[in-house]
Amino acid sequence: MKNLWNDADAEKMVADYAKKGVDGDLALRVYTTRLLGGEPRLVLHGGGNTSCKTRATDLVGDEWDVLCVKGSGWDMAVIEPQGLPAVKMGALLKARALTELSDEDMVALQRSNLIDPASPNPSVETLLHAFLPHKFVDHTHSTAILAIVDQEDSKALVKTVFGEKMGYVPYIKPGFDLAKAAAEVFDADPSVEGLILDKHGIFTFGDDARQAYDRMIHYVNVAEEYVAKNGKPNATKAALPAKLARPSDIAPMLRGAVAVARGEGRFDRMISDFRTSDAIIDFINSAKIAELAGRGVSTPDLSIRIKTGPMAIPAPDADKLGDYKAVIRSHVETFAKDYQAYFETNDALDDVKRTMLDPMPRLTLVPGLGMFGHGRTLKDAKIASDVGEMWIEAVRGAEAIGNFQPLSKADLFPLEYWSLEQAKLASNKPKPLTGQVVLITGGAGAIGAATAKLFAANGAHAVIVDLDPAKAAEAAKAAGNNSIGVGADITDPAEMRAAFDKAVAVYGGVDILVSNAGAAWEGRIGELDDATLRKSFELNFFAHQSAAQNAVRIMLEQGTGGVLLFNTSKQAVNPGPKFGAYGIPKAATLFLSRQYALDYGAHGIRSNAVNADRIRSGLLTDAMIASRSGARGVSEKEYMSGNLLGQEVTADDVAQAFLHQALAERTTADVTTVDGGNIAAALR
Numbered sequence: 001m002k003n004l005w006n007d008a009d010a011e012k013m014v015a016d017y018a019k020k021g022v023d024g025d026l027a028l029r030v031y032t033t034r035l036l037g038g039e040p041r042l043v044l045h046g047g048g049n050t051s052c053k054t055r056a057t058d059l060v061g062d063e064w065d066v067l068c069v070k071g072s073g074w075d076m077a078v079i080e081p082q083g084l085p086a087v088k089m090g091a092l093l094k095a096r097a098l099t100e101l102s103d104e105d106m107v108a109l110q111r112s113n114l115i116d117p118a119s120p121n122p123s124v125e126t127l128l129h130a131f132l133p134h135k136f137v138d139h140t141h142s143t144a145i146l147a148i149v150d151q152e153d154s155k156a157l158v159k160t161v162f163g164e165k166m167g168y169v170p171y172i173k174p175g176f177d178l179a180k181a182a183a184e185v186f187d188a189d190p191s192v193e194g195l196i197l198d199k200h201g202i203f204t205f206g207d208d209a210r211q212a213y214d215r216m217i218h219y220v221n222v223a224e225e226y227v228a229k230n231g232k233p234n235a236t237k238a239a240l241p242a243k244l245a246r247p248s249d250i251a252p253m254l255r256g257a258v259a260v261a262r263g264e265g266r267f268d269r270m271i272s273d274f275r276t277s278d279a280i281i282d283f284i285n286s287a288k289i290a291e292l293a294g295r296g297v298s299t300p301d302l303s304i305r306i307k308t309g310p311m312a313i314p315a316p317d318a319d320k321l322g323d324y325k326a327v328i329r330s331h332v333e334t335f336a337k338d339y340q341a342y343f344e345t346n347d348a349l350d351d352v353k354r355t356m357l358d359p360m361p362r363l364t365l366v367p368g369l370g371m372f373g374h375g376r377t378l379k380d381a382k383i384a385s386d387v388g389e390m391w392i393e394a395v396r397g398a399e400a401i402g403n404f405q406p407l408s409k410a411d412l413f414p415l416e417y418w419s420l421e422q423a424k425l426a427s428n429k430p431k432p433l434t435g436q437v438v439l440i441t442g443g444a445g446a447i448g449a450a451t452a453k454l455f456a457a458n459g460a461h462a463v464i465v466d467l468d469p470a471k472a473a474e475a476a477k478a479a480g481n482n483s484i485g486v487g488a489d490i491t492d493p494a495e496m497r498a499a500f501d502k503a504v505a506v507y508g509g510v511d512i513l514v515s516n517a518g519a520a521w522e523g524r525i526g527e528l529d530d531a532t533l534r535k536s537f538e539l540n541f542f543a544h545q546s547a548a549q550n551a552v553r554i555m556l557e558q559g560t561g562g563v564l565l566f567n568t569s570k571q572a573v574n575p576g577p578k579f580g581a582y583g584i585p586k587a588a589t590l591f592l593s594r595q596y597a598l599d600y601g602a603h604g605i606r607s608n609a610v611n612a613d614r615i616r617s618g619l620l621t622d623a624m625i626a627s628r629s630g631a632r633g634v635s636e637k638e639y640m641s642g643n644l645l646g647q648e649v650t651a652d653d654v655a656q657a658f659l660h661q662a663l664a665e666r667t668t669a670d671v672t673t674v675d676g677g678n679i680a681a682a683l684r
């Protein structure tokens with residue numbers, strides 16, 4: 001591992017922060033914290049922590065010795081000074097004399113001694129930092145260090161690898177007890193340059209930021225070199241099918257299998273993030289991958305992301321894809337059953353009241369293909385994949401020099417079900433469409449973009465399909481929530497298929513279709529040429545059918561139901577003069593919606609239509625509004641609000657109707673009218 005310290009960068013950071021009133025110690029603390037945080041082999045997504053002992057002034061001008069320590073929720077890679085809250089040292093040091101201190105009291109002690117009460121909670125490893133005398137303390141969960149400590153005889157191995165310069169601390173759950181134990185190891189030999197924490201990670205310390213950082217990189221390199229020099233060749237590989245299925249063939253099946261069934265056809269769905277590389281494949285093709293996955297996480301804080309460890313499933317045979325869904329389901333069932341047993345066994349050991357988290361895997365290893373990270377959002381799914389890559393790194397190293405033996409699941413349990421972590425999770429309330437993927441055709445138009453925005457605000461990830469890829473990307477950006485834009489001519493079945501493939505590739509599947517794209521052609525029906533009518537049918541009927549077919553194909557693979565929503569327009573039930581080319585295929589689409597409701601209701605797939613009218617959009621442009629209102633001799637405003645309510649109906653109103661239909665769990669074969677009231681077009 002490269003030492004990234006650079007004098008010029010360090011000096012620049014000190015100078016830049018000095019202008020903002022941040023002292024040099026804290027500026028350098030930020031500098032090396034970012035260096036450490038930028039390397040996934042050291043820390044991942046909120047893991048690891050650093051500190052520095054300095055002085056700070058409170059509001060009444062009193063100066064205090066403080067520990068600036070990483071705040072919970074901050075990512076080291078992008079830390080700022082406010083991510084290192086200052087805690088008064090005096091109180092922290094006094095705590096060492098206590099014989100016990102609960103986690104809740106420890107948090108209370110730390111919070112009540114903050115200089116700024118608005119700070120985030122100081123790290124749960126704050127006391128460990130405080131009890132060590134050095135000015136700068138760095139802590140990481142280096143994969144190379146984990147390869148050494150995730151062994152049966154790790155204590156002896158630590159001595160062999162690091163000699164006398166590093167202290168060895170047996171595994172203890174982070175918190176007060178670990179802080180005391182670590183301090184005692186240090187006191188027994190204050191000449192050490194750091195501490196190796198069994199089954200957990202490494203601390204290094206120094207008089208300045210550079211020394212602590214240099215020592216971290218040095219000892220990680222010592223571990224890396226030991227693994228490189230003493231590593232055995234890779235384990236035997238499993239036999240793979242002659243023809244492997246593709247990731248997109250199995251993603252929806254897997255995504256459906258890991259959705260949490262809430263009963264009565266309701267599911268908490270997850271997003272799947274597929275990841276692969278030569279290194280991933282080389283490792284997961286091992287003949288013993290399922291057994292290695294079962295041994296657990298490489299460092300305990302990964303349990304927050306991937307629970308008790310990954311799930312491994314057999315490689316998918318392209319010729320036996322029909323049976324593979326059942327294979328996936330049985331593996332997920334076993335994983336969930338084991339997880340439940342793990343919870344029940346360990347929960348019964350004391351009388352603390354806990355709620356079991358959902359028992360679904362967060363990381364699936366598929367030999368021959370790669371891995372899928374699962375999470376309630378794309379961000380969480382990607383984090384699970386990131387964690388998976390580092391799990392592989394650590395386990396590969398551990399297996400190369402011995403036998404991967406991480407923390408036991410009994411010891412992992414108190415960490416996964418830590419009251420502090422459970423509180424964090426409980427505050428993370430999902431939105432109504434969290435975990436769901438909506439694909440919207442005509443997604444860059446007024447109604448499509450408004451719908452994407454509203455669905456994304458309600459937790460869904462939107463796949464915005466539009467003829468114009470740049471506009472699709474723009475609408476995705478405006479919608480937010482990691483939505484994506486896809487350019488496609490949806491009257492071409494291959495392009496429609498490609499748009500759905502993209503949704504599967506990025507999110508693992510599709511739950512909601514908003515089949516919205518449309519265009520109008522005019523002309524008296526008796527004089528209309530066939531080409532025009534057929535063209536209109538291609539977009540206003542067949543593209544809806546093609547979208548629905550693709551959606552249903554994926555929904556059936558997932559087995560978690562779904563919703564088809566069609567924009568059918570008022571023309572479907574109330575024809576306008578010279579508008580047959582538009583209205584007739586729309587009428588067919590209205591019945592298409594009902595046919596899907598009828599044919600797929602038994603699979604939990606709902607199908608509804610929205611009848612909108614007179615919405616300012618690409619179909620009804622400002623120029624058209626001016627010409628039509630002029631022709632009728634009314635003002636534009638009167639024309640647009642010519643309905644029972646006397647109010648203009650907007651794209652946002654249509655989006656609301658689609659959202660209502662997506663959320664109304666017992667509504668199918670429905671038509672919702674969004675036109676401000678038009679008795680002639682009212683449905684019976």
Ligand SMILES: [Zn+2]
Nearest residue numbers: 048139200201
């Ligand atoms: Zn740690």
